[in-house]
Amino acid sequence: MPCMIIAGGQWGDEGKGKIVAYLALTDRPKIIARAGVGPNAGHTVNYKGRTFGLRQIPSGFVYEGARLLIGPGVLVNPEVVLKELEMTGTANRFGVDRRCAVIEPAHIEQDTKSEYLQGKIGTTGTGCGPANVARVSRTAKLAEEVPELKPFLADVPAELNEAIDHGSLVFVEGSQGFGLSLIHGTYPYVTSKDTTASTLAADVGVGPTKVDEVMLVFKAYTSRVGLGPFPTEISQEKAEELGIVEFGTVTGRRRRIGLFDFALAKRAVMINGATQLTLTNLDRMFKGAAKVRRWRDLPSDAKDYVDKIEKELGVPVTIISTGSEVEDVIDLRSEKL
Template sequence: MTCSILVGGAWGDEGKGKCITYLCGNDKPDIIARAGVGPNAGHSVEFNGEKYGLRLIPSGFVHTDAKLMIGAGVLVDKDVLFKEFEDLKKYGVKERTFVDPRCAIITKDHRERDKKSEHLAKKIGSTGSGCGPANSDRVLRTVKLAKDVPELEDYLADVSLETNNVLDNGGDVFIEGSQGFALSLYYGTYPFVTSKDTTASTFAADVGVGPTKVDEVINVFKAYITRVGEGPFPTEISQEEAESKNIEEYGVVTGRRRRVGLFDMELAKESCRINGATQIALTCVDRLYPDCARTQSYDDLSAETKKFIEEIQSETGVPVTIISTGPDLKDTIDLRKELL
């Protein structure tokens, strides 16, 4: 029995999609559960030469033997869900996905209210997907739940019960968190944050798994750092410098250009501490160190890259077990057997 939670270490966009796809493909969990806010965050997945941008379906969908669960803490937009069912038809996602009946539902009204909040879109970086107003209505106890939506009737399941039954019977569960630690409503750069907590503790609660059943917390960091919208960014560099380093980026959901900065060690230490990280996955190493592109052995990394990785381990006290050196799943260095 193993329960693992994957968390974004900073402001999101850390490459969680690839990490989840790789880990689920290798470890083959029985359940892959989606935690986090809702469809306001996108995960990019590249698999067999095709690229997918997901907002609700767990990124580990490529592991076709797993049940895909959406936990009670996640906001659901049924239009987004059904579109992803169609987009991922060849993977049988529709037949494997289950929504907790206690999920709150995003409506057209939520989306319209979100888009009218120009200060949120410009300053905080809201994607206009209705998550903030829906979470607000949930707190006010006025939101509609998944169990109240007839179109979702065939996809409802008690996610907490199903997940705990699998764990109690010796199975494996992988929980995918959305966004990133520094966007947490509690621990992030308030008010430039998302509309709920985004730490490992809350992701476990989103799915209905108690803390004593969590075995691994994998914190994902990029070799550099990015964020969308305004707010503090101590290590930010100019767009010109980002272009010169070939590390400019654009958002999955919005297409907006992201702000770019250098790796923030202080943020990494805080993120690992509050999330209770047991492992670190480091992505986009090839973007920062092009000479390491597609390297699949730690021994083949440059001395400069190894020094960077060793510094992260030393400062955070957490082993770097997964190193991504390219967009393909095979461009991964997996050190779990050596370090755990």
């Protein structure tokens, strides 16, 4: 499988960062390219006793053999990029496409001061929406115009396609989730562009015929940051009774919690063309599942829950996350041992 896209199937916060990190360490891709909107999405990686909250650098940085790229369809905040390069120590294997549009201070100011975006939509305030408007208006600054980024400029589509053509494994790491897609999500409570697998491929310059696998990531329940429809939402009190209290990586806002939404998941599977599913946070739903790394060691009710999701969605669950650490995973890609 030379090219795999990893995308979110709900409203973001599905745990894609941890999954990309695990897959990178296990499968050892040549390249990991970040797709999606920009620094308005945070991916968390817990590895070797450290917690990394990443908004621009691919989460698979933990595998030191991978080239790390940001595709031309992604917005970049140079300050965030440089900070994360220092934090991860990955400047020697990082590249940003020269065509990436840049988030400027004026975009952030516009985002945070917009009464409509803040009050009605619940924007993250990172400037992504206004920056995308600038791009559509043909007034955006590009990465090639930022002196601090010049050492890292790359032709990301050329690198990715060359690697794929030579049979090397590449990952495309998406951000946000299906329900936040500008086209397919709960408009107007959405992000500023499409977030499905087709657009993630376009973000990094890979054509649809070169994508072999689409890994769609779901939580065992559902969560959402900010405003907007949430059909399966439960009260904060009920969530606390279940022991589920979460906060957004970028905004720090408390996440709303709900039951697994099968209708949303089925549509996400259809539109993303999912070939594999990841189920995260199973340990939150079934306490006996915490840190389990073998299918046979899961409690029977947890197994039944996974089987139900697999049957309802019609796509195999191949990865199950059972804890916060990168290694807390049941990998079913060979067989259910």
